[in-house]
Amino acid sequence: MVSIPAIQTAHLGKRYSGSVRALADVDLTVPAGTVFGLLGQNGAGKTTLIRILLDMIRPTEGRASILGFDCQDDGVEARTHVGYLPSSAQYYSYMTGQDMFEFAARTRGITPDAALLDDLTQRLDLNPDRPIRTLSRGNQQKVGLIAALLAQPEVVILDEPTSGLDPLMQDVVLDIVREVAAQGRTVFFSSHILSEVERVCDHVAVLRGGLLVGSFDLAEQRRLAARRVTVQFAEMPPPSAFAGMAGSRYLGVEDGRAVFEVTDGFDTLLKHIAAFTVVDVEAHEPTLEDFFLSLYTDEPEQPVAGGAA
16 A cells, blocks of 8 residues: 655746746655654755645645645645644734634644643743743744644654753754654654754655755665765875775775775775774775765756745
8 A cells, every 4th residue: 555645846946036946846755654754955945845835835846645635726725734844933912822722622623632741841941821022932832833733644844943042942842852752753854954864764855945955764875975074094005905895985094094085884894904004994885974975075967046935
């Protein structure tokens, strides 16, 4: 049985003022029950994509769907399955956090789950009885996050969810994100903080200038990616000693250490270096930052303006 993607776009594009393109030909599939990170620099098109998914703006070309419901033709039905935290949430100034939660629940036609609400407010260290206008930006962010989660929606869309939070609260939010996915629900969130995306995401997509320049399974990408290995020898062998190593490539010397790129296991490299006196060996796992920077190294094939995002 084929599972319906939580989110899917096909040839999605958005043009402003006739010529300024914020998105171009974006094909994206977000599997259900995963944590999916949307990465990109400011202006890359992340918020534009999210606003199209929520039918806040209309695409110039292409289509988008949530759980099989077209985001424009069936927008109301699509949004009934979504909880959303905007990057800059706005609130009625007279409301308390509790007022906001009850308001959000009424608009969804539900009664707030008292146990869930109590759990979230305690974990996020939020006093729900204080007027929202008196809260710091970080605490207002917590109000928006709780409101997005109250209905326990099948798809949770978070735009920069840890913005304004201190590191300890960022950890709590990421824990909550993992728990939502463990329940079989989907979390789709945009961020420019690579470390938090790497910690919780199963899949990652990278936008650059409105173009989708990469989309990959993080675990599979790490498995297939080359490892960087540095070796300190008691006496540095000549480069010719490392010629013809299947699955490994000698890159040169940095800070007195020989540097290798390993793409197919360590066996061949270890057998080669064992012929010499080895003082130390370090293997470096590829990081999301490595992948991200590699996608931002070259010019995009079709440069587009993403400032409207």
